[in-house]
Amino acid sequence: MNLRSFFIPLLAASYVAAHGYVQKVFIDGTEYTGPLVGSGSTDGITREISTQDPIKGATNPDLTCGPGALAASKVADANPGSSISFLWTGASGSPWPHNVGPMMTYLTNCGEQSCADYNPNGTEWFKIEEAGRLDNGTWAQAALLNGVPAEVTLPSNLAAGNYIIRHEIIALQNGQAEGGAEFYASCTQLKVGGSGTGTPPSSDLVQLPGAYSDTDPGILVDVYSNTKASYTFPGPPVVDLGGSGSSSSDPSSASASSADSNTASTPSTTPTRNHSPSSVPASSTASESDSQGSCKLTLPTGALAKRETRPRHVSRIMRGLDFSFLQALMH
Template identity: 55%
Template sequence: MNAILFALLAITPLVAGHGYLASITVDGATYEGNTPSSNSVSSVIRMIDDIDPVKGADNQYLACGQNAQKAAKVASANPGSSVSFKWVNSAGGNWIHEVGPLMTYMASCGSGGCTSFDHSNAEWFKIEESGLRSDGTWAMADLAAGKSATITLPSNIKSGEYLIRHELLALHTAQALGGAEFYPACAQLSVGGSKTGTPDGTVSLPGAYSDTDPGILVDVYDLSGSYQFPGPAVSNLAGNTARDVVESAAVNSTAAQLPRRMSRVMRSVNFAQ
């Protein structure tokens, strides 16, 4: 197979891989979302109007996705609840991209509640991040295998209504400035209980990232050292500020070696979209 054909096959999933958050599950209760611009379901997920990725760290849609709209409902949760995110491609099948981290943020909707809250004013804190694993695969690969991404809410989080923001950061074209693809989505939660924990720091989105951050402008097919997650450290509320990083020198699996062999071909293709 010649290099040009190999490169074309490598980028074939780019368009089909664009997609959206189809549903969330909170402690076993599933809440369906809308296909972009359909508005056919009264949902807890803020509906976007375009399956394309958000491009650029200063993009106004970085918070909750392309022109995301307030949702009509909130999902019931509690401190320590399990929340799963089901992502699909544009045709409703499995997510396609396999390379990149997953990150989860939350933001209080304040006393007025989430159904009327403007996410451009949100003060975000990170509760989870997962990236490159010891076998050389990325957390995003689970979505391509048809699995959901599951996180646990902080066990001491104060009661109230929150946006929960799940973000996929696809890095297959991130070796060029502006090549990283952000796929953020937001859902609305009402957290019960009597806990009083609050975050020790918050960030704005956009604002927390730069296009030149080492976790955003990065050649993952020739990664040297640890992958560095963009944005803030995991919040004190999550009980663990350690980042899920793996030294690439310790990765010896075939899964890690293949992307490095691909790097010369991938870098030779113009990925501008």
Template identity: 50%
Template sequence: MKSFTTIAVSALALLPYVSAHGFVNKLVVDGKSYTGNVPAQKTNPSVIRQINSIDPVKGANNQDINCGHSAQKASLVADVQPGSTLEFFWLAGGGQLWPHNTGPVITYMGSCGNTAANECDAGNVKWFKIDEVGRGSDGQWVQASLMSGKSISATVPKNLAPGNYLIRHEIIALHLAETVGGAEFYPSCAQVKVGGNGNGTPKSSDLVTFPGGYSDTDPGIFDRSAFDASAKYIFPGPSLVSLSAGNSASSGSGSSNSSGAAAGAVASSPSSASSAQASAPSATTTKTCKLGQKRMVKRHSFFQRSH
């Protein structure tokens, strides 16, 4: 028979994971904040499309992998410029901090053509990848920075043609990814209008749809080495976009957390990540990271596996 102490400790360990899923609760564009709506609660004006559940999307062929569970069009559109900094803040249910620390964070954009972003059907959008971040130079997943309330940043490609776009920001949680179908997808979409006078557009080979952009058996989705800080990580989906009318500065830049720490496995700053990632040759390019502190990467693995 288990002692009272053992039972009590087990119960306390599970408390942080009662609402251990989450959503994008705020988008900051060049310092201007846009608050999102709590899933399945009151809908206020926002640029972030409201979802109806904080639960992860399971399965790469799930229709909700596009923008999240039953995502609804939002009423507002944010003005952004080529080169604008996008900061994404995540919360768990009940207003708690983001609970997971294992897996990549990927950001896409997609053109809505002549349709305003707040009227755009995400199911018709073809997406191009502007940012991807996995482990930092210390071997830890950058996703873990969200657990202390920091943001994950991305940059609008510097020569992107003006127009109506959706931004798809996604966490892929890999704490259960040792089995096929175990990965947890947390996609979120925001509505923007890009200004400026850029003329860069993605090549057809850079474009994917969701569902369709991933498979449950893709490296980086079915991943048995997510807790190995020395393992190479292969990002799923297409390579980072290279805009057809631009140059290397036109590609999506590397991310950093809100404190400015290095976010890409191949970069030590946002600017160096930009040049390194812009030259990425394919979607299966591996990101080599330094051997980090395994103890910190695995710090929450026991509780996540029990979640």
């Protein structure tokens, strides 16, 4: 048996087994650390998810805000034109493991209530950004492997109000097979100020799930057969609110300042997790400013600082093996 051909796929499977989540969000340079996966924590501005595994199927109810998402207890201040960056990371603080497929960003308006009290199940969303294949044939998503956050700019004429911003990655390394696409969604709660007046036309509003199907040309697609081919984004077009839109990943990492001073009241009841699009505490308040598939391995060229996350998906057997002999096999 060729030991090299046996062990390398084994290591690849363990590397991507847990996939990833949004570890931090940066809003105009202020850093907000997200909750640990599966912790049940509602502290912060980003909705906690129950697992780092991908969402499978374009009609999966977890597509709204991620698997078993829980409403966060805080909201963050933003303004039209604010820069918002999402730092995606892999399991246990490892780099994000995928590099092919689009990234898209949506907003939904929570109405008069704080988004900490809002359940987005069945609500309508509008797209403010999409980033796909670059002119050189690579994907904007690939920058995440090097620890570069995905940067989005809020529309410059966005009307003031309470919004959930939803950042989404569709990993397409298995997109050549129906149902092979992997969806990752993360929701962060905002209060947008300013004097903007822009609201989306009804024709640009969609439900999530509901905007995609597993046979859409941007979801059922072999991204390796022609790396220069144009890509068709799923979902609605990027909305035009009468101001400037948003951009794809910035090649430079977002600067950050501490947001630890933000305070918010905690929910008066213990939130209950379910796998509808999002679970909301029965009485939460917030202060302002405050199915799995196999993967092809993509080794990162950079690394993020390690951070313990729950659950850890590498088995005891894999952790106990000594792979030092592989170095010799590779030569």
